[in-house]
Amino acid sequence: MRRAAVLGTGQTHHRTRRTDVSMAGLCREAIDRALTDSGTTWDQIDAVVLGKAPDLFEGVMMPELFLADAIGAAGKPLLRVHTAGSVGGATAIVATSLIRAGVHGRVLAVAFEKQSESNAMWALSIQPPFTAPIGAGAGGYFAPHIRSYIRRFDAPDHVGAIVAVKDRRNGALNPYAHLRQPEISLESVRKSPMLWDPIRYDETCPSSDGACAIIIGDQEAAEESPRQVAWIKATAMRTEPTFYSGKDHVNPRAGAEAATALWAAAGITDPLDEIDVAEIYVPFSWFEPMWLENLGFVGPGQGWKLTESGETRIGGRLPVNPSGGVLCSNPIGASGLLRFAESAMQVMGRAGDHQVHDASTALGHAYGGGSQFFSMWVVGRQP
Amino acid sequence: MSEVAVIGFASSDRSVTTSGVETLVPVFEEALEQAGLARREIGFWCSGSSDYLAGRAFSFVNAVDAIGAVPPIAESHVEMDAAWALYEAYLKILSGEVETALVYGFGKSTAGELHRVLALQLDPYTVAPLWPDAISVAALQARLALESGMFSERDMASVAARESGADVDELLGHPYIADPLRAHDVARVRDGAAAVVLAAGDRAHRSRSRPAWITGIAHRVDPQGLGDRDLTTVPSASAAAKDAGLDREVDVVALHAPFTHQELLLRAALDLPPDIRMSPVSGDAMFSAGLSRIGAAAEEIMSGRANRAAAHATSGPALQQNLVCTLRGDAS
Numbered sequence: 001m002r003r004a005a006v007l008g009t010g011q012t013h014h015r016t017r018r019t020d021v022s023m024a025g026l027c028r029e030a031i032d033r034a035l036t037d038s039g040t041t042w043d044q045i046d047a048v049v050l051g052k053a054p055d056l057f058e059g060v061m062m063p064e065l066f067l068a069d070a071i072g073a074a075g076k077p078l079l080r081v082h083t084a085g086s087v088g089g090a091t092a093i094v095a096t097s098l099i100r101a102g103v104h105g106r107v108l109a110v111a112f113e114k115q116s117e118s119n120a121m122w123a124l125s126i127q128p129p130f131t132a133p134i135g136a137g138a139g140g141y142f143a144p145h146i147r148s149y150i151r152r153f154d155a156p157d158h159v160g161a162i163v164a165v166k167d168r169r170n171g172a173l174n175p176y177a178h179l180r181q182p183e184i185s186l187e188s189v190r191k192s193p194m195l196w197d198p199i200r201y202d203e204t205c206p207s208s209d210g211a212c213a214i215i216i217g218d219q220e221a222a223e224e225s226p227r228q229v230a231w232i233k234a235t236a237m238r239t240e241p242t243f244y245s246g247k248d249h250v251n252p253r254a255g256a257e258a259a260t261a262l263w264a265a266a267g268i269t270d271p272l273d274e275i276d277v278a279e280i281y282v283p284f285s286w287f288e289p290m291w292l293e294n295l296g297f298v299g300p301g302q303g304w305k306l307t308e309s310g311e312t313r314i315g316g317r318l319p320v321n322p323s324g325g326v327l328c329s330n331p332i333g334a335s336g337l338l339r340f341a342e343s344a345m346q347v348m349g350r351a352g353d354h355q356v357h358d359a360s361t362a363l364g365h366a367y368g369g370g371s372q373f374f375s376m377w378v379v380g381r382q383p
Numbered sequence: 384m385s386e387v388a389v390i391g392f393a394s395s396d397r398s399v400t401t402s403g404v405e406t407l408v409p410v411f412e413e414a415l416e417q418a419g420l421a422r423r424e425i426g427f428w429c430s431g432s433s434d435y436l437a438g439r440a441f442s443f444v445n446a447v448d449a450i451g452a453v454p455p456i457a458e459s460h461v462e463m464d465a466a467w468a469l470y471e472a473y474l475k476i477l478s479g480e481v482e483t484a485l486v487y488g489f490g491k492s493t494a495g496e497l498h499r500v501l502a503l504q505l506d507p508y509t510v511a512p513l514w515p516d517a518i519s520v521a522a523l524q525a526r527l528a529l530e531s532g533m534f535s536e537r538d539m540a541s542v543a544a545r546e547s548g549a550d551v552d553e554l555l556g557h558p559y560i561a562d563p564l565r566a567h568d569v570a571r572v573r574d575g576a577a578a579v580v581l582a583a584g585d586r587a588h589r590s591r592s593r594p595a596w597i598t599g600i601a602h603r604v605d606p607q608g609l610g611d612r613d614l615t616t617v618p619s620a621s622a623a624a625k626d627a628g629l630d631r632e633v634d635v636v637a638l639h640a641p642f643t644h645q646e647l648l649l650r651a652a653l654d655l656p657p658d659i660r661m662s663p664v665s666g667d668a669m670f671s672a673g674l675s676r677i678g679a680a681a682e683e684i685m686s687g688r689a690n691r692a693a694a695h696a697t698s699g700p701a702l703q704q705n706l707v708c709t710l711r712g713d714a715s
Contacts, residue, residue, distance in 0.1 A: 001479050022508060054440035055462065061435040061503040062462060065699040069606040078604040079471065082462035084441055090459055094471055100478035126439045239458035241448050254455035369444050
């Protein structure tokens with residue numbers, strides 16, 4: 001298969017409300033940084049892939065149409081991807097396919113969410129006919145799955161707080177993060193209000209305005225790059241229905257099968273040994289141990305032990321979310337692409353203060369819907 | 384580079400639910416049967432639809448239930464007409480990642496007031512607040528083309544008469560609904576769903592004696608600003624046709640033109656011969672209409688009625704985004 005590589009990445013400063021920019025300005029901020037980082041000019045971009053979560057979040061139907069000019073797509077091919085919360089990852093993977101097919105040489109992938117333009121809660125509260133209302137928000141949907149994990153594996157109840165402290169302190173090292181809390185502690189997390197038992201306020205992702213962009217190039221473009229690139233070693237996407245008889249929300253089959261396919265394609269037999277850093281989609285703290293198991297880093301019931309032992313901190317055996325992750329910045333449509341971009345930044349050695357020493361192989365991961373859409377990739381310093 | 388062909392196509396214009404499940408199940412069955420493939424033999428699924436058409440967020444999620452995605456599948460979705468999902472699936476096969484793909488689109492255009500809903504595609508800061516509906520925007524384009532002398536209202540009525548068999552003079556006696564558009568100039572809004580099965584090289588040959596080989600497929604987008612470009616030209620369609628290798632040797636063309644004047648603009652932009660055979664169309668089923676045009680063109684080849692065919696899909700206001708796909712009967 002043809003090779004593809006990330007040539008450069010860019011992201012915005014994430015905030016609750018970016019009232020200083022329009023949607024076009026927000027995307028442009030990330031794109032301009034990605035072009036600069038990759039040493040690419042607009043006329044070198046052959047195609048644009050834009051991802052974001054539901055259009056109702058901003059109140060614009062297919063915003064890529066009015067954004068065509070601002071995102072440099074005018075006169076070029078433009079694809080718009082939407083795969084729920086996994087969309088940022090899917091955006092990067094679709095852009096990778098465009099390169100691997102041999103049709104395009106350099107592709108811009110951009111994802112954004114400007115939730116302050118509309119009312120995300122209202123957008124998610126529409127009651128379609130013949131569908132039972134849940135009305136508990138995303139946390140209310142996922143909390144029972146977390147309780148189930150805790151009971152199944154007898155996990156101690158402070159593990160979620162350990163993740164929150166780690167990720168928020170990591171976020172303080174990331175100048176683009178929305179929440180930067182160097183002073184956060186286990187005590188302060190455990191004193192924060194309980195929202196959906198066992199999820200506390202400080203274990204919950206924020207709602208952010210933000211965008212992320214990456215430039216993906218073919219082998220020729222990568223070899224021409226004067227800077228280190230992130231070679232895309234493997235990608236995987238898997239989907240399963242929201243509900244079905246036998247669905248395991250603690251360990252979804254789609255996620256596990258995507259991971260199995262990913263490791264096989266990347267030639268990885270022991271991910272815990274061979275992956276140097278992982279950016280995993282963790283919108284609620286307990287999803288770190290759950291996804292560590294789902295991804296096959298450790299066996300069932302072992303995820304919380306890896307987290308509790310401190311091995312997922314920067315400097316540990318498997319640093320998870322050195323950027324601060326979704327717990328620090330969550331512009332939903334862009335959140336997955338941010339995970340993929342951060343994994344690339346790590347192997348390119350351009351992650352600044354949250355750089356993991358000597359990272360040469362990294363995982364980017366995203367999920368969406370009712371834990372049913374999964375997208376992931378492995379990037380490396382070497383092809 | 385592996386060759387890719389269409390080996391199955393099915394569509395439905397029955398009422399579509401907001402999740403699409405009930406409509407899609409029989410469409411999948413028919414398309415797969417035509418392709419001679421079982422559901423589990425599909426390597427990649429890709430769909431096109433729109434949340435705004437369904438009036439709810441994540442409207443494509445339940446459509447996955449129509450597939451029966453246990454065990455899990457490799458799947459993706461474009462918030463566009465499914466013709467663009469076909470482009471994604473085509474490249475997935477070209478890259479060598481999969482051998483087969485099923486592409487589907489669905490939409491319930493009749494659930495709301497489609498032409499007002501489409502106003503929400505416009506710039507939300509400067510244009511959408513004025514609520515110019517889709518028919519008014521198209522009328523602006525038709526007016527510019529008429530005034531530039533490209534064609535007449537009679538030419539527009541002739542496009543409608545070809546499909547309906549109506550008398551052109553009688554059509555021209557009808558009142559305007561948005562000057563210069565009359566009712567017959569606007570495609571009937573309808574619900575729809577469609578599925579196309581793709582396969583690579585040998586796999587296509589094993590399934591079907593006469594696959595419709597894709598010889599070229601390309602798409603482009605123009606800037607949206609209604610004053611940013613000359614609305615009487617369709618540069619994105621012309622560029623896509625060039626890249627897809629469309630020439631005047633084609634036997635039949637399936638255009639996706641929601642307005643009569645847009646067919647005339649597209650004929651010019653694609654440089655089609657005046658006597659070219661046009662594949663008939665019965666309305667504008669949003670988000671599956673463009674994919675259906677590719678399916679209809681492929682069917683012309685699979686049935687042996689044509690050896691070279693072309694399909695076109697459009698999206699956005701005033702033909703902003705366009706895709707062209709060329710197909711042929713024998714492997715090239």
